[in-house]
Amino acid sequence: MFNAAAEVLIENSPASLPARVTELSLRGCFLNVSGSFTEHQCLQIKIFESEEFFEARAKVLYVRPSGVGLLFTEMNPHFRAVLQKWILAALDDRIEATTEVEI
Numbered sequence: 001m002f003n004a005a006a007e008v009l010i011e012n013s014p015a016s017l018p019a020r021v022t023e024l025s026l027r028g029c030f031l032n033v034s035g036s037f038t039e040h041q042c043l044q045i046k047i048f049e050s051e052e053f054f055e056a057r058a059k060v061l062y063v064r065p066s067g068v069g070l071l072f073t074e075m076n077p078h079f080r081a082v083l084q085k086w087i088l089a090a091l092d093d094r095i096e097a098t099t100e101v102e103i
Contacts (some may be wrong), residue, residue, distance in 0.1 A: 002090050008033060009044040019067070021047050024087060026080075028058065032067040039063060045070060054082045 002024040008017045008031065019033035029047070041060040046053055056075035060068050075083070 004049040007046045011042040028071040037068045054079050
């Protein structure tokens with residue numbers, strides 16, 4: 001589980017939409033966001049966590065009533081490192097939570 005604020009920029013539009021990332025992987029994420037999206041639509045996403053942010057171009061894989069599933073299509077190597085760090089931290093948190101429950 002991952003939970004962070006995000007901002008979505010729709011390609012060819014000056015407007016940005018606030019969103020919430022609730023699932024995150026090396027290849028994409030799920031965004032809780034309102035708005036009209038279509039499959040294969042291209043977006044720019046920015047995710048904010050603690051003092052850092054992650055930015056990438058993405059494509060809409062699927063649309064649900066609560067949000068959209070995105071596939072990251074382009075990202076700077078710096079942002080890939082940030083993404084990897086966040087995913088490892090989320091895995092560590094999950095392991096700690098599981099260990100605490102078992103004790």
